[in-house]
Amino acid sequence: MNEYVYPILLGVISGTLTRMYMLRTDYRQYPTHLHGKIIHIALGFIAAGLGTIAIPAIMEEEFTAITFLTLAASQFREVRNMERETLSRLDGLELVPRGATYIEGIAMAFESRNYLVIFTSLLVTFSYLVFNFYVAIIVAIVCFYASRILMDGSHLGDIVEVEPFPIRFDGAGLYIDNIYIMNIGLRSRQEQIMEYGMGFILTPKSFDAQTTISNLGQRQAILHDMSTALGIFKDSGNPALAPLAKRDLDDGRVGVFVLPQVKDEEKALEILRSVPTLEHAVRMPTESKANKKGRKLK
Amino acid sequence: MIFEKGILAAITTSPRKVPSGIAVFHCDDEEELKLVSSNLEYILDGIAHEVTPDVFIIVKH
Numbered sequence: 001m002n003e004y005v006y007p008i009l010l011g012v013i014s015g016t017l018t019r020m021y022m023l024r025t026d027y028r029q030y031p032t033h034l035h036g037k038i039i040h041i042a043l044g045f046i047a048a049g050l051g052t053i054a055i056p057a058i059m060e061e062e063f064t065a066i067t068f069l070t071l072a073a074s075q076f077r078e079v080r081n082m083e084r085e086t087l088s089r090l091d092g093l094e095l096v097p098r099g100a101t102y103i104e105g106i107a108m109a110f111e112s113r114n115y116l117v118i119f120t121s122l123l124v125t126f127s128y129l130v131f132n133f134y135v136a137i138i139v140a141i142v143c144f145y146a147s148r149i150l151m152d153g154s155h156l157g158d159i160v161e162v163e164p165f166p167i168r169f170d171g172a173g174l175y176i177d178n179i180y181i182m183n184i185g186l187r188s189r190q191e192q193i194m195e196y197g198m199g200f201i202l203t204p205k206s207f208d209a210q211t212t213i214s215n216l217g218q219r220q221a222i223l224h225d226m227s228t229a230l231g232i233f234k235d236s237g238n239p240a241l242a243p244l245a246k247r248d249l250d251d252g253r254v255g256v257f258v259l260p261q262v263k264d265e266e267k268a269l270e271i272l273r274s275v276p277t278l279e280h281a282v283r284m285p286t287e288s289k290a291n292k293k294g295r296k297l298k
Numbered sequence: 299m300i301f302e303k304g305i306l307a308a309i310t311t312s313p314r315k316v317p318s319g320i321a322v323f324h325c326d327d328e329e330e331l332k333l334v335s336s337n338l339e340y341i342l343d344g345i346a347h348e349v350t351p352d353v354f355i356i357v358k359h
Binding site: 188 | 332335336339340343344345346347348354358359
């Protein structure tokens with residue numbers, strides 16, 4: 001036993017615990033089956049190990065040991081590829097697919113979570129070695145919460161107003177307010193849709209939000225989350241019963257049409273508001289130089 | 299060949315309104331038109347769209 005054993009142990013433990021804590025937020029995004037959990041906790045443990053040995057290595061003047069961290073980086077990029085591949089393959093079998101943008105977002109989250117674990121264990125070991133055990137514990141707790149905050153991206157409710165809206169048929173055309181959704185020819189289908197369908201209108205709060213919700217990947221994510229949380233009145237071979245989200249070209253509002261199994265308006269609104277805004281869908285047109293100089297976009 | 303999107307069939311009571319080149323189902327009245335459309339929707343995994351009241355098409359999306 002040398003003076004590094006306890007700091008390293010504490011670093012590894014706090015890193016692994018951070019990963020386990022962050023695994024809880026995966027419910028919507030990933031099947032939290034036992035095997036999936038084990039894979040991610042094991043990788044979190046490895047990440048914690050890699051992060052924690054960096055400081056003792058420097059103290060022992062083993063500077064080349066730092067290059068191990070590059071190994072970690074490539075290893076966790078591999079995790080991202082693995083998640084992307086798995087989810088993409090499974091996506092073809094979903095009644096309402098997640099879409100490539102959502103999958104990329106999830107894969108990215110998995111990669112970045114491992115980096116957060118590395119930072120946590122690195123800081124904890126560092127503070128144990130420089131200060132003492134108690135400071136290290138405080139640092140671990142701070143890292144714990146910081147990781148939680150960093151993992152929690154923004155939600156749809158932050159950028160849009162969500163309100164329920166009745167659906168209606170005008171001839172064969174299905175509408176939510178004045179937004180055209182699709183053409184349904186058969187009367188029996190129209191009756192099913194009127195019975196089970198629900199309509200919502202998302203009104204963007206800013207020009208940036210308008211561009212974000214116009215992204216097809218973001219809209220697919222909304223439909224997927226709604227259909228996962230509330231169930232869906234649809235089966236294979238029933239393409240007419242498809243949830244859809246369409247834009248109003250005039251003002252950028254988005255009409256969301258879903259066919260939930262559970263027709264609970266309150267719940268639906270809550271789910272809509274908590275759909276993550278995908279990093280790859282977020283656009284900031286108001287940040288462009290042209291907009292800053294000239295007439296502001298509203 | 300993977301069929302991305304296209305008209306799989308047309309069902310009509312006015313045959314001269316439907317272009318050639320696709321499977322056309324001629325019907326005597328509106329009731330038969332709806333019945334045939336409904337059956338074809340199930341069989342072809344497409345959506346029955348109403349173009350005009352006397353012309354329905356089955357589209358794969």
